[in-house]
Structures are given as C-alpha cells and as structure tokens.
Amino acid sequence: MKTILNTLVMTIALTLSAVVAADAVSVIDPYVRAMPPGQKVIAAYLSLKNDSDSDRSLVHAESDAAKNVELHEHVLKNDMLQMREVEKINIAKGSTTTLKPGGLHIMLIGLTRALNVGDIVDIKLIFDDGSEQIAKAPVKKILAGMGMMKKGMSKKGGMGDMKQMKHASPMPNLMGFVKKNAQQLTLNGDQMKALKQWADVHQPRIWKWVDVIISTEKQLHDGVLKGASRDELDKMTLTILDSRQKIIRTKILCVENLRAILNTDQWNKLMEIYAGVAK
C-alpha cells in the first residue's frame, strides 16, 4: 500500500512539474514566412519567453508540414549571410529569445503540402527538460531583410536580399563572387585589402539604392490604384530609374576596379569560373 501511495505521489509530483515546466516558457507571435509556390524550404520565427528560474533551451522541433525540421542560425561568412544548423537555442531564465529573419530560425525542410498566406502550421517545440509545446504559426508575408534593417545592420546578402538585388540590378555581382573564390583565384593580402576597401564604401550605397527601388516600386504600385496624379507617378518612376542608373554606374566602376586589382591570369580565371556559374 505504501509503495502504491509513494508511486502515486511521485506520479502527481512528476505531472505537476511537467505542467509547470511547460508553462515556464511561453511562445510569442509564431509565424512562418510565406514563400513563392514550389519552394520546399521555409523558415518559421517566434519569441520564447522564459519566466522560470532556470535556464531552458529549445532542442528540437517537429511539424507535420515538413519532412525535416532543423534549428538554424545565420552567420556572416566572407560578407555573405549563410545559415547553419545549431544544436539548441538557449532561453536564459527570466529572458526572451527571439527568432527572426537574419538570425535564429526554425527551418522547415521538405514541405509536405503547399503553405499559403493565412494557413496555420503546427510546430511542436521540444525543450531540454522534455517539455513540449505546440506553436500555431500562421503563414505571413514579410519584407525581405526587414529584421536586419530594423536593428540598423547594414550587412546584407541573405536570400531575400539577393533576390531584391537581382531585381534591381542587371549587373554581375563579381565582388561577392571573387570573395567566395578568393583561394582559387590566389588573391594576395593587398588585393584582398583593396577589394574590402572598395566594398566597404560602395556596397552600402548599392544596398541603399536597392531599398529605394523596392520601396518606390511599391509606392508606384499602390499609388496608381489609389488614384495618384500622373505627376506623382512620374516622380516615383524617375526615382526608380535614377537609382537603377546609380547602381549600374557603380557596378561598372566595380568591374573596372576589379580588373585593375586582379592580374590578367586572375581575371581570366575569374571569367572562366563565373561563366560556369552564371549560365
């Protein structure tokens, strides 16, 4: 009898602690980033608030919307934003960890169904204490790079950013390409330094114009629907064209500069590798 009672007390205690642990971390504002149809990989974001008095970490996530779910972070590598898997995401006691574009995120890989704006995706979150929570994340459209810009970060190069760049500029992105292939091109220290100096000055300017183009195009799109005057629409058009010209001119200078920095062999090698990728 005593044993049964003990077991019972233990069970209740365990159940209670599980309940308390589950409530210790609250999930705030979960959402999934809407992607163009056909995309098989999609990112989910949310905030995790830890009100308990012990550190917690998110160690695993699952969803019936994807074959595989991974915890990811973004890292800057050679000035390019890349993502990689992390073992866990820490939520220190009394603090909030925010997963957001350009930073930590949950990656849904191999979508099992099409996800449209407004759909709700269930994501099961599993914590290091074994507790679980289901985040109900609506699919939302978000502006690429917004999370990074809000923090005043000027570093760009995420997938959404590169898409905007491609849209805004018809020019080759040789600078990033050279950096990625620096070893193969056998760049020396001085050459790397010269490239970095150029990029530090001109990359932020180019990204600024890209932002102007994207936002002005949106104004133009909405303006014509809301009955903006032809003059106003003309002005927006000129802003877009002016920014495009600035980007193109800067990119031309960029290629000329690159040609001056690289020796003939390196330049030829670069053209060879680039032709293989740019097809």
Ligand SMILES: [Cu+2]
């Ligand atoms: Cu990812």
